[in-house]
Amino acid sequence: MAIDKIWVVAEATDQGPTTTTLELLTAARDLAGTVEAVAWGAGTAANAAVLGEYGATAVHDVGDIGDALPGAPVASAIAAAIAAGNGPSAILIPTSYDGRDIAGRLSARCDLPVLTNITGLVGGDELTTQHPVFGGSQIVSARFTGQGPGIYVIRAKSFAAESAGGAAAAVSPLAVGDLGSTNTATIVTRHVEERTGPKLDEAEVVVSGGRGLGEAANYSLIEELAKLLNGAAGASRAIVDAGWVPYSHQVGQTGKTVKPTVYLACGISGATQHMVGMKGSKNIVAINKDQDAPIFGVADLGIVGDVHKVLPALIEALKSR
Amino acid sequence: MNVVVCVKQIPDPAAPQSLEPGTHTLDRSGKLILDDSDAYGVEMALQLAEQAGGGEVTLVSMAPNGETSGLRTALAMGAAKAILVSDDALKGADALTTAKVLAAAIKRAEPDLVVAATESSDGYTGTTPVQVAELLGLPSVTFAKSVAIDGSSVKVERQTESGYDDVTSPLPAVVTVTAGVVEPRYPSFKGIMAAKSKPVETLTAADLGIATGATGQEITSVDEAEARAAGEIVVDEGDGAQRIVTFLEGLKLV
Known part of the structure; x- marks a missing residue:
């Protein structure tokens, strides 16, 4: 046809x-x-x-x-x-x-x-x-x-x-058809989670954090770096599931698809579900302590190292410019 | 409060995956396990039944070769029984055919609530639960990050692009849950032993009156994706941050 x-x-x-x-x-x-x-x-x-x-x-x-x-x-x-x-x-x-x-x-x-x-x-x-x-x-x-x-x-x-x-x-x-009981769910209240800075799926720079950050408090490093680069802060599904950050930050199969000029993956191993959402980025920088992490397979620059050392140093270097 | 949970038994995501030659569908011939995404739905259903002070949780699954290992995992968590549809004629079934099978099996359990994951970890079509709802003539609320029963209705916090909505729906209804909606319990030793003797009803497509055959879609080819050019991977010797700064300078981003 x-x-x-x-x-x-x-x-x-x-x-x-x-x-x-x-x-x-x-x-x-x-x-x-x-x-x-x-x-x-x-x-x-x-x-x-x-x-x-x-x-x-x-x-x-x-x-x-x-x-x-x-x-x-x-x-x-x-x-x-x-x-x-x-x-x-x-x-x-x-x-x-x-x-x-x-x-x-x-x-x-x-x-x-x-x-x-x-x-x-x-x-x-x-x-x-x-x-x-x-x-x-x-x-x-x-x-x-x-x-x-x-x-x-x-x-x-x-x-x-x-x-x-x-x-x-x-x-x-366009007329609605017969709905029977299928249309009985109703929205009672709509909640908008405020975000500052550029939108995740429109930002030129996206800085994302994953399980490698160790604990929820360390996500502030991701937010600080994103802000310094005038970018948006993203997250892997693992830390969204763990409740560290709201779902609206999630990049991947079930989250946002992003294609920024540069994507910085910090402490993210590169699970299939994550890769689908960011693989189209023009440039990918990855920091991970596991040199066998799949994320290095798509990285243009990969730093095999500890995010707890590299991220603060990077933030310091950018601040001093 | 009787709850049906749709569960999928999938090839272990940690093991290498491949497509079958010929049909190009996912090779499901090996051992299958409970999809991690479904553990959240099972836990949610168990908690809702417990809070309601009665009723049972029934699992509904479609899988090849009479596979029950994933079902046993969910039974060990506390589900009461399972309905398994296993039929060679359903090999390579698309989402709609799968939904028809699940809907017919769910009808037998006459649930107050149907719970499913938002999508499976292998096929991730993400349409099957809503197709089930439409086939059963039920309302549906997808992407729930919180679920509570309030009398004869279900209250859901549903994820949205900008945050979340409070949604309420009369029962019976279909609700899909995200990972993280609840923390799944680990099956206890007692639970694992008990699961061995819990009833699993095994049915064919014909038992449910489901016609099998052409699904109206076909895979025409499978190709390697364009690979990204190999990047520079270096071990941090204290210069990692500076290398990133230099890289960003090259892109005129700093």
Whole structure:
């Protein structure tokens, strides 16, 4: 089946469409003649200009879902359009908390398979997907073989977001389908954890700490170094699980994907789950006392040494400049 | 308070992993163990059942070759029983097929709550629990970093991009938990001995009325990723910090 029309599931915050949404719109432009967005929330009308600028000619508006989680209503609306014969030939969904909910529910509702953790798409008569496996050391290529639109769940930063200079997209409503009991979970309170400095997934420098720091108090070294370099502080899953730092700091498979100019991995061994999130960094510096740590396999500069000595010395050297 | 925990038995992540020639799916022919990510869900379920003052924890798993070693680990932690779906026809099953199998098995246990990890450590698709919820017609709350039962509803702190949300859902519901939601207990000797005699019901896809066959997707090739050029790895002789400064200077970052 030729790819004529692609729908991009367009997530947004109060600041507008997410960067990943714009990345997917950009990628979709190269793959199909028609690119449209599916959006929800109170800001859709205001976001139509940006969605249009990045290539969407239409926005299918699921409407303001209030305090509901997006998974059930957004999936049901897309499913209803597919069932009515008004669906696209492919649906691109960001790998995010809500994106995965939408993909899972849409897949089950339409009885369509889903391809996840995609980092590359190759166009043509059909789409071929690329997925990193084993910490990114190998790339698996895959495709859908059945009927019906493919559901593609794509990781952040897989594509660059580039404006197409398009006009504002036309907004039209997309009706929510029958939800039964699937939409009964509600958000009671939203908590925003304040961060200072550049955002983790946008910073030019990311300094991350891992288990090698020894104890939670030593994470202050990571924060201090990040601040000196005007960068963001990140973390491995191990120390997030251990409760040393909030989840919003996590880099890796289940956390953020980062591609800074330089990534400093301090006391991080380089587990598969971490590598997937940072391997695309332009430069990687690693400090680890274990010379066999996998992180050295991807490091441009590796210091086999004690983070408790190297980090304070590095901070001192930068301060004295 | 009856809780079902979806658990996956996976090849030991510490051992070398490989893809099967031909199908390019993960080689699962060797010994399988309980996915570490699932220990958190098992612990969470045990604590919720204990706090509710009754009910039991049932494990539901799909695995090749009648594998039960991972299930025994979770039974040793305190789960009461397990349902294992094992069928050669399910080899290489995709996430949706897996969800259909799990959903059908879960129905048999009639749970008040279904708990799963946010994603497995081997396939990390991260969609299966939500597919299960949709197939069962249940609400779902994913990425829970805290879970509590309040009467006939479940209260969850759900991770978000900017922090977390307090989410409440009526029961029954599907909740996926992150690593770190609770500290999993180590099975006691008594628990390990008791686990040997706990019931494990083994079913086939046909027992559950699940059609097997084409999954609607295929792997077309597997290629080596472009390797990063080998870097300079040096042992710190007291000059490590200065080397990093020089490297950053080269990038005009300091």
